[in-house]
Amino acid sequence: MNIAVAPSPPTTAAPPAPLAVRYAGIRARSIALASPLSAEDALVQSMPDASPAKWHLAHTTWFFERFVLATQPGHVPFNADWHYLFNSYYQSIGPAHARPQRGLLSRPSLDQVLQYRALVDQQVIGLLQANALDAQASHQLLLGLHHEQQHQELLLTDIKHALWSNPLQPAYRDDLVRTSATAIPLRWRGSPEQIVEIGAPAWPGHGAFAYDNESPRHRVLVPAHALANRPVSNAEYRQFIQAGGYRDVTLWMSEGWALCQAEGWQHPLYWDDALEREFTLGGWQALDPHAPVCHLSYFEADAYARWQGARLPTEFEWEAAASGQPLHGHFADADRLHPAGASAAGQATDTALLQLFGDVWEWTSSAYGAYPGFRPFAGNLGEYNGKFMNGQWILRGGSCATPEGHVRASYRNFFAPSARWQFAGLRLARDAA
Template sequence: MSLLESPRPPASTDALAVRYRRVRARSLALAAPLSAEDACVQSMPDASPTKWHLAHTTWFFEQFVLAAQPGYRAVDDRWAYLFNSYYEGAGPMHARAQRGLLTRPSLDAVLAYRHEIDARMQRAFEAGALDVHAWRTIEIGLHHEQQHQELLLTDIKHALSINPLQPAYRDDLAQARADAVPLAWQAFDEAIVEVGAPPWPESAEAFAYDNESPRHRVLTLPFALANRPVTNAEYRAFIDDGGYENTALWLSAAWARIRADGWARPLYWHDDLEREFTLGGTREIDPHAPVCHLSYYEADAFARWAGARLPTEFEWERAAVSNTPSSRDNFVERDALHPQGGDSQAEGLQQLFGDVWEWTTSAYTAYPGFAPWPGTLGEYNGKFMCGQWVLRGGSCASARDHLRASYRTFFFPPDRWQFTGLRLAKDFA
């Protein structure tokens, strides 16, 4: 019996249909402020056009759910080639770096495609035509779409940032400022702890990706974790102290990158170090908010400068396991779409979830006993376990119900167009 063919039925097919409509509607809402021209642009090979995100997440449900039904006929047989991403088992695909050349189909045609697939999915829900395998695949597809919603925002931010006009994605985004709590450390004793999630859906009640499993034990030596992420003011002090000029702080590959590309500040900061480009346009930098859009290289260099280090992903998870993402955290639901300062009156660890993804010093690799999902969906995570680093916690562009303490995302060390920041750790005797 395969992983996705678990005999356990869904708790509620009606609840799944409601969640399907809600997640799909959010994608359209996030795309709504953009023009057709905005939605077609691709500003770099790592990013994708908004139109492609809308089409690809729709293709997922057509390819992996609807097409499994007897006698199914595709909306357009040609679109599987255009909107596949990296699923080799699903067939050939258009080159990632050339997605911005897909002026056809039009945005209107893509929106019509979404409408048609959603209508077909609704009929399948109502007819009771979806078996347990389909239900599991839909759950994966909804979490997959939530990931693309975050990418939609970070990709369009990059595209708008290189426009000389630097237009705002939205000029009505919520702004809130609060003084950062003073930096403090929370100590953790040496312990053998359990990390990760049970394999879903075989033994886990809640959804988890295959790269989060199996649950296993690890040893964490005594360490201390900062009570909050590093702020803009603290990172500005690193810059003012010549951090980008001090070769002793940088890994060799990092030093080569900052020299080659002329990095001297976080992505989107202006030369004056007083303003930054945001999804709400150019704004003054909030000194108390978490610094963001840092590469692993920059996070690591800052930690060295601060006399600390980055946490391992297991240290981070140990600290976060007693916390759960909540409405108090700065996720996409808050509609700020930018990191904000925490609660200056709060005690203990703050902002573990939301605001910024936090770089760890852990390479993205398989847990002991890892088994990818069977079939084509097994390409989702496992084949990328090479040369990337783990980040934890989610960001201001993440959906709250998409995150958990065991969640692992991953990017290459130079990547910094995501909402990525850092939290300091240090050895503790």
């Protein structure tokens, strides 16, 4: 057997800003994302899997209070009762308010939550400016910044679902950037069988930040295969619908078919029944045929791939292709907050892999599990990722709602296969001929 060995160097990114500047910027970004919302908007919880915007603002603040400020001698909690309200799932440090009932938290008020944020920010920035945090508290603060960026994306996807669930279906904003590009023809890029290095070095202490579920870095045999040069477009997915894809049981996994029938799925979440419009954070818009299809469950993505005589890529195939690629794409910072079509401008070949980062998270065929030798973060933060490694599937690449600079080639997102409210789409893969 002749196997090539590819080292797959980690994707490079711009150096981070000084920690106090970075902290202030990320915290301000959350406030900016919430600013178009009324106090009533910020309280709404439209389904158990989503959380109110007010809760996102409070929970991320609680994280810094609990894992940074509480490490300092003499720290007095802002409000001891809020520990229960805004803990998410850290059972090792105490009970938490039930997730499906976060929309019942009319008190504290939004103004009180904003005051909470301001006080915690003042104290954290003071500690940073005084260089008063030890190594462990500094590591926990950096983790908290990445954690807040995750919640920034969730704030957008959760409020989108809430506004769509409102009979008036109002827009989150009416001034979002709107761009379009004609999708380039779908082409295939082949890759030989090879051994690749997957994952990121364990953090802290070994280079740039990465979550514990991305390590340890290890070698994987990736068989010969081909990847599509871009994600599947709205127009291509509409052909699947019109061809009866939602009525053909042979294309679907059993659980997915049962869910499709029980919930009456006929098209992606947020499309209208005429397949001409979709609900966006800017309200109802004409369906852009060239943009990547999004708001698909794993089951829908898998059924489409089967219909095309293809499959979803493994997370290792995806990471091997993305490693070393520039972290360019349509991220939340572009202020579009919706996927855009691919452009081939500046590409050397028509098989160059486009839109690996940004636009839509790409479902893979890989179940979410531990890498060989996985070690969770130390202490209470060991609950961050590891205990969710069952019944979920890996997505890669980030989306139009992901903050720029938050993702990397080794980043592993995960959701239940039924999840549709995230900006999730797909890229096709196939075995080598």
